[in-house]
Amino acid sequence: MVKTYQGLVYTVCFQLVQDADTAQDLAQDTFLAAWRAIDRCPAGYEKQWLARIAANKAKDHLRSGWVRKMSTPGDEVMALAGAPPDQGPEAKALAGVGMDELERKILNLREPYKTPCRLCLLEGYTPAEAARICRRPEATLSAQLWRAKKILRQEIEQERRTEDGTISR
Amino acid sequence: MELFRDDGCLTDEGLQALLDGTLDELGRLEAAEHLSFCDRCLDRYTALLTGSALEQPARDLSRPVGRTILIRLMQNVYGRMVVAGVAAVLALTLWRGGSLGLILARNASSLEAYVPEQIDPPAASKLPPKSNYTEPPRPEEKTSVARRAHEAVSSLWDALTGAADEANTTN
Numbered sequence: 001m002v003k004t005y006q007g008l009v010y011t012v013c014f015q016l017v018q019d020a021d022t023a024q025d026l027a028q029d030t031f032l033a034a035w036r037a038i039d040r041c042p043a044g045y046e047k048q049w050l051a052r053i054a055a056n057k058a059k060d061h062l063r064s065g066w067v068r069k070m071s072t073p074g075d076e077v078m079a080l081a082g083a084p085p086d087q088g089p090e091a092k093a094l095a096g097v098g099m100d101e102l103e104r105k106i107l108n109l110r111e112p113y114k115t116p117c118r119l120c121l122l123e124g125y126t127p128a129e130a131a132r133i134c135r136r137p138e139a140t141l142s143a144q145l146w147r148a149k150k151i152l153r154q155e156i157e158q159e160r161r162t163e164d165g166t167i168s169r
Numbered sequence: 170m171e172l173f174r175d176d177g178c179l180t181d182e183g184l185q186a187l188l189d190g191t192l193d194e195l196g197r198l199e200a201a202e203h204l205s206f207c208d209r210c211l212d213r214y215t216a217l218l219t220g221s222a223l224e225q226p227a228r229d230l231s232r233p234v235g236r237t238i239l240i241r242l243m244q245n246v247y248g249r250m251v252v253a254g255v256a257a258v259l260a261l262t263l264w265r266g267g268s269l270g271l272i273l274a275r276n277a278s279s280l281e282a283y284v285p286e287q288i289d290p291p292a293a294s295k296l297p298p299k300s301n302y303t304e305p306p307r308p309e310e311k312t313s314v315a316r317r318a319h320e321a322v323s324s325l326w327d328a329l330t331g332a333a334d335e336a337n338t339t340n
Contacts, residue, residue, distance in 0.1 A: 002230050
C-alpha cells in the first residue's frame, strides 16, 4: 500500500502544507494512521480514503500553525482566567458594532464563513444545529466560526484605526 | 479568485490553485478542512491527482513506515510479555505464601458457577411424536465436551487445593 500510494499521499500533504519535510512527516503519519484503521478502509476506495486521512493530517498541522499565528497577546490570559466565551476580544469587538453593521459584515463574508456566521450569530442556531444544516462536522464549523470572528474583529479594528486616523488629521 | 462556491463546495479554479500551489496558508487550511469531510470534492480532487500531477517524496516512505510499525508491534508484544511475567511472579508468590489457597477457597462457590453443567436429554414423554421428530444435532457430543471440561476443572481444582494444603502444612 505504501509503495502504491506514497506519491498520492505525499502530493496531497505537499500541496496543502507547501513544505517538503513537513509533507514527508505527514505522509508517514498518514500511513501509520491508515495501518491502525485498515479495517475501516472501504474496498475499492483506498485512494480517496488515504487522501482523506492525508487532508486531515494537513488540516491539523495548518490549524495549529494558524492558531499560533492568530493568537494575540492577552488571549491566553483570558483563557487561563476562565473567562466565558462571550467576554473574549472577538466578542467585545463584535459587541462594539451595531446589529445592522454586524449583519452587513457577516453577509459580506465569503464562504466557508458566511453561512456558519449567519446561522449562529444572526439567526441564533447553536454550532451543533448549524453543523447539521451546513452538513459539516461540528468541530469544523466551530473552527470556522472561531476564525470568522477573528476576521471580523480584524476588519472592525482596521476600520476603527482608519476612522481614528481620519479624525486626528 | 473564489475558492468556494455558494453551496460551500470548492470551485474548479480553487482546486486548480491547490494543484498549482498558488493558495495562501488560510486558503490551504480551508481547502484541507473541506476535503476532510466532503466526498464530492475529495473525488474531484483525487481524480486530478494522476500521472504528472503526482510528486514523489525525497525518501522512500515504505522503510520508515515499516520500521515504525515493527517497533509499535514489538512494543505491544513486549508489553504483553511483561504483564504476563508480572502476573506469573505474583501468582507464584501467592502460591508459595499459601494465600492462593485461601483466595481460591473463598471464591470456590463463584468459580463453580462457571463450570458447565451436564445437559440431560429431554424426557421421552415430552418428545413430539416420532413421525414429526427430527434428531437434534449431536447432543451427545456437547454433553461429553461439557463433562470433559467439568472433569478437567475438577482435577485442576483438586490439584490446586492439594498444593495449597501442602504449602500450609509445610509453613
